[in-house]
Amino acid sequence: MMLRTEPFVVNIGPQHPSSHGLFRLRVTLDGEVVKDLELVLGYLHRGIEKLAEGRTYTQNITLTDRLDYLAQMTNNWAYVIAVEKLAGIKVPERAEYLRVIIGEMMRLSSHLCFIGFFLNELGAYFTPLFYMFRDREKIIDLFDMVCGQRLNYNYMRVGGVSHDIPEEFVPALKRLLDEMPRLIDEYEQLLSGNEILLARTKKVGILTKEKAINCSASGPVLRASGVKWDIRKVDPYSVYDRFDFEIPVGSVGDVYDRYWVRVQEMRQSVRILKQALEQLPKGETKAEVPFLLRPPVGDAYGRIEGPKGELGFYLVSDNSIAPYRWHVRPPALLNLTALRELAIGWKLADAIVIFGSLDTILGEVDR
Amino acid sequence: MTVMEQFRNWLAGAMPDWAAYILAFIVGVVAILIFALVMIIVFVYIERRVVGRFQVRLGPNRCGPEGIFQLIADAIKVFGKEDIVPSKGDFWVHFLAPIVTFVPALMIFAVVPFHRGAVFTDLDVGILYVVAISSISVVGIFMAGWGSNNKYSLIAALRAVAQAVSYELPVVLSVVGVILLTGTLSLNKIVEVQTIPLFLLTPLGFLIFFLGTMAEINRSPFDLLEAESEIVAGYQMEYSGMKWVLFYMGEYGHALAASSIITTLFLSGWKGPLLPPFLWFLIKVLIVFFIFMWARATVPRLRVDQLTAFAWKCLLPMALINLVLIAAEVIWFPEMLPWMMVVVNFAVAGVLILLWSRLFALGGGRVEV
């Protein structure tokens, strides 16, 4: 005698403590097992791409802040790289080093947030989140020192950066970098060996190498599946070819590997920051760029390795002060392509954990 | 002669017997209710401060000196909330669920010995009563999940039933170990018999009872009923106002009751040098509760199939082996020195835990859809 069961549809709805932003998952459940998954996006769609067509190139930098709102200066950086490619502007060296320093600090801050929220979803009841935010506060205080803002920085400009760093920045950053490795060790000791974490994340949601490449995954998600592809190494932009750092690559591609890759990337960021601080030259921080920039007719695709993945901007210009087409290549959206196949067959709790491990920020997905 | 009986006899000097009986009963009930409710509020306050310190922050410290009036402020706020009832849910099931969940927690205190001879009623089947009563609250949780007409609550309710049923068995088996050692079911006599605390004599039983009770009262790491990140408050989701407060207090009431039972069975209740026994009881209850809070603030949460696997494949066999071991010791070596028994039991417990941690995998893989 077989029990007649019926799958039912649950909305992991727009109001939920663990959606990273505002989105909806329509999950068809059979008991606790996920049978089907559907993404419903668009709750945070503000039409940024259309708005950008009516603003000048410099004004659009403020729009890029609102994309991935946990790692904002890297968005600025990707955009100004695209504009510089389009208009053929060269950036002075001190500006490049400052960009690298700020970019790597941004990566640290974003990965700290990721660890906090990821463990929140696993149920550790906010404790790691508070520890991570304590350290993130120190980083954000440094940003406050540089550009006066704690959230929407708007720091990069076409041809350089907007302000030079004050004198107290470098000693403060050195103090932070001295204690950061010890803190990362402490977090790894408490978290990476925890049996419950290992039982919940090992072998869960495995993304194979071929699938990851086919689904255009990028960033830590791609590297956790075993593909050694980091834009900073394969297509170095700015001055990344002058630093010595490694690329952590996972082996299996499960949720634990995605977490582990990000923790190791934090260590490599600290390494790059130390080298950049030593090599920081003197000079000017912004190239001479006309007030209303008119790039020549053409198109360009500029990209960086952001904390979430490969962030790219595709710009088309028709020699006017505003771009003709302004398109973002969002790493978070493309990492979500594989979510359906990853989550089917697992339990509801695992589906949330898998989604959290892809590190999605809805501002970038919806634009 | 328990304190209740002495009190009753003292009253019987001034009024007929039946009046003395009823008056003593009412006074006893009021005393226990005051104790339980005040302790629940103290527990909530302690939890918020201590978990705050675990999380590198202060707890509530604005309302009154060091925040002791915070809970009163919360209670006043909650009284003013609107009572929302889902229109398509079953009204009576929805209404009665908080009561069915909260009251059994209070009923357990009827048999807990607080002081030398201070037990409300010295039931001869004390432990059986406790085990039976604590199973009723699961029905309340299921009623809450069903009557809310909400899929999340239903998922939570079914998880709760699975969890409670799975963890009853190891808990009861470890209690049987205690009964074999002390030879009585009455909680009062169990405390009086303990010359050394029983957790030294049955370390494995103590651990199994501790973990099993933590799972029964739905505390982290077994708290997937109210797993905030997945099913957002689970069975409590559709409750507001006073009914929700009953659930909340029920959770801490169960924690208090569980701590009291653990203290009584394994930590020798109110016994201790120097300080008055009631104070020792409170101190031990607070220590047990501190360990509950420590686990909640530190450890992530298990998944539901891992939870049931842990109960059936790990705790239950160990509880059976523990029972056989205790029975063997009691029957064949009744004159064994307590200290020898402690050493033997600790050794066996250590070996078993090592063995199980090697062999047992909290797997749960993917189901082919």
Place this chain on the structure above:
Amino acid sequence: MTVALGVEAVARKVAETFPVTTITTDRDALIVPPESLLQVAQYLKDTPGFDFGYLTCLTAVDYTDYFEVVYHLTSLKHNHSLVLKTRCYDREKPTVPSVVSLWQGADLQEREAYDLMGIVFSGHPNLKRLFLWEGFPGYPLRRDYL
């Protein structure tokens, strides 16, 4: 460094293999008519020497006479990249074949292009609007919207 392949050489090789189609080159992009897009894409993905197995970006641009769908392809093996463009001259119902069968990463990006530009991708398994709701009038990212 990711080398952007010289389009002239690629255009010649592709024209040899598919003599029927008209391959033109922009300054740094290969332009293919929509009818032969799928075959050229398949050829670029499978031929050893090209191996474009990674679709970096898929966009649509509205030049007022025509719609242009831009594909940025990368090869992880050889570390070179290529830009592939296709132009569709129909304003009413522009149709372009879908490349989801080759690169699954095109799934959500094609839905976005359909949602915001109105370009229909034939062969897409689930062509629904992604950000806006069904029944939204018009396609916002077109130049003649507002």
